[in-house]
């Protein structure tokens with residue numbers, strides 16, 4: 001496969017056990033109060049002096065770490081200071097800042113996003129010169145704890161990289177480098193890393209300055225289900241790459257530049273990666289696709305914005321897999337129960353009725369549907385396009401040219417009236433953003449309501465190679 005396609009696909013489907021980035025904040029988020037007696041000290045972590053940070057370091061307790069269910073002090077294992085939650089208060093709050101939601105989006109792609117999460121402030125840590133924390137995994141504090149969130153404040157420091165390891169892979173997050181980029185610094189930002197509990201991590205020695213962090217424990221919390229705050233403006237996700245706007249835009253530009261890729265132009269298709277609060281049953285309210293661009297998250301939001309930034313017109317559309325059982329005899333093996341013809345729709349139109357004289361697929365096309373001829377971008381010759389079973393347990397299989405054959409061989413008369421659209425899929429269609437509508441089917445005189453499942457996906461038309 002062509003590297004440009006692979007690159008974009010990888011960015012869009014990458015599944016990492018961690019995420020990282022920066023978040024620009026109002027200056028009051030950086031104010032820290034700390035102390036064990038009635039009189040607390042105040043330090044502004046955005047403009048803290050070395051003297052102030054030295055004092056904070058002195059006032060902290062030596063940080064222990066968990067070994068075999070016990071908390072032990074061992075300076076060959078961890079050299080850092082810590083404060084427990086009752087000994088400090090900081091303006092920053094991960095939930096209020098929108099960071100918990102951002103982290104949830106980055107860690108749980110797909111239908112898993114419906115898992116609600118909660119963050120609990122755990123500790124403040126300070127690593128002075130030569131401070132470090134050897135490789136370890138965090139001890140879960142409860143059964144529903146699934147990960148940790150580390151927030152790094154912009155106090156000057158060198159070294160102190162957070163190294164993460166999981167299933168033979170390793171990633172390094174260099175907070176001092178990230179936070180000292182001029183635009184990040186100008187915007188008063190914190191850096192963050194969130195990871196699942198089975199990710200081993202390590203803080204490399206701090207060579208100079210002070211590295212100040214607060215950690216949160218992350219929990220599943222079903223009582224918050226359905227809670228979905230809007231996206232946060234100051235957020236810059238670095239990993240996963242697909243949620244990182246500049247990185248995704250580069251990958252997209254590389255694809256557009258490849259002159260051998262759809263030289264005459266065409267339509268690209270993308271499956272959505274996250275689940276959105278759509279009405280599960282649509283019965284004539286306004287088109288829910290119209291408000292959807294504003295709700296997009298993570299890689300979906302980044303992809304939509306990237307298309308726009310390239311002067312393209314991304315469209316959120318529906319795909320309906322119309323069943324044509326009459327065609328099954330002709331085209332598929334007896335194992336297949338029916339042929340599914342993918343039909344594109346721009347709004348979730350209900351089909352009032354289809355009787356046994358009319359062809360249901362033709363009926364849907366009369367309501368604005370277009371028969372989709374699916375391809376997989378870059379696969380030459382095209383391979384069968386396979387999808388997972390849908391929620392009715394039915395096996396979904398778009399045979400490469402099934403809809404073509406259906407169009408031109410089985411229904412030649414219809415083919416003249418039906419519009420088609422060839423879509424080159426970059427990532428697989430997902431089936432967790434579903435709208436259901438009814439279709440009344442008449443079998444003789446007997447009306448029967450049948451459900452139509454429509455999945456949201458994204459298409460974007462690109463021009464010929466010469467013009468892009």
Ligand SMILES: O=C(O)CCC(=O)C(=O)O
Nearest residue numbers: 125138150162203213215
């Ligand atoms: O401060 C950090 O960067 C990480 C701290 C940590 O790993 C822990 O507290 O378990």
Ligand SMILES: [Fe+2]
Nearest residue numbers: 136137138201
């Ligand atoms: Fe840890």
